[in-house]
Amino acid sequence: MASSDRIHVAVGVIENADGHIFISRRHQHLHQGDKWEFPGGKVEQGEEVYRALCRELLEECNIEVQDATPLTVIHHDYADKRVLLDVWRVTRFSGQVQQREGQEWRWVSVPELGAYRFPEANQDIIDKIQDLNFPGF
Numbered sequence: 001m002a003s004s005d006r007i008h009v010a011v012g013v014i015e016n017a018d019g020h021i022f023i024s025r026r027h028q029h030l031h032q033g034d035k036w037e038f039p040g041g042k043v044e045q046g047e048e049v050y051r052a053l054c055r056e057l058l059e060e061c062n063i064e065v066q067d068a069t070p071l072t073v074i075h076h077d078y079a080d081k082r083v084l085l086d087v088w089r090v091t092r093f094s095g096q097v098q099q100r101e102g103q104e105w106r107w108v109s110v111p112e113l114g115a116y117r118f119p120e121a122n123q124d125i126i127d128k129i130q131d132l133n134f135p136g137f
């Protein structure tokens with residue numbers, strides 16, 4: 001596969017006032033179906049990744065991102081797809097977080113994240129979130 005076949009995805013880690021993280025479950029028929037994910041989606045042709053993050057989080061979660069900082073960038077090759085996940089930590093947003101696409105969703109504490117089944121590429125995201133919460137461990 002050429003590198004242009006890699007799917008570029010903007011992903012947001014949203015935390016609430018209790019320090020819980022928003023996750024939702026991918027629809028069964030999708031790639032990596034039934035697994036849990038952080039909200040986000042494909043960056044469109046010519047779109048800036050930060051704009052894509054804002055657009056996807058508005059579409060999927062009904063919030064307006066006001067500030068976000070890069071958390072990690074992951075290149076991962078699944079058997080059937082290659083992805084580039086551009087992961088951001090959302091540090092300021094307005095609106096109430098909802099799930100607008102009929103996906104099951106939850107707020108989970110950082111230690112609880114480890115109990116959910118995520119796509120393989122997400123392990124690095126979870127490690128980064130845990131590092132932020134428990135530096136030095």
Ligand SMILES: Nc1nc2c([nH]c(=O)n2[C@H]2C[C@H](O)[C@@H](COP(=O)(O)OP(=O)(O)OP(=O)(O)O)O2)c(=O)[nH]1
Nearest residue numbers: 009011031032037038039040041042083119121122
């Ligand atoms: N949103 C999201 N996608 C992830 C995560 N981990 C992971 O491997 N992926 C992969 C699964 C998919 O192959 C790809 C995202 O594609 P998607 O189908 O959800 O994109 P989308 O929301 O723009 O949906 P679409 O309407 O364009 O199909 O990234 C994650 O935590 N969140």
Ligand SMILES: [Mg+2]
Nearest residue numbers: 039040041042
């Ligand atoms: Mg999506």
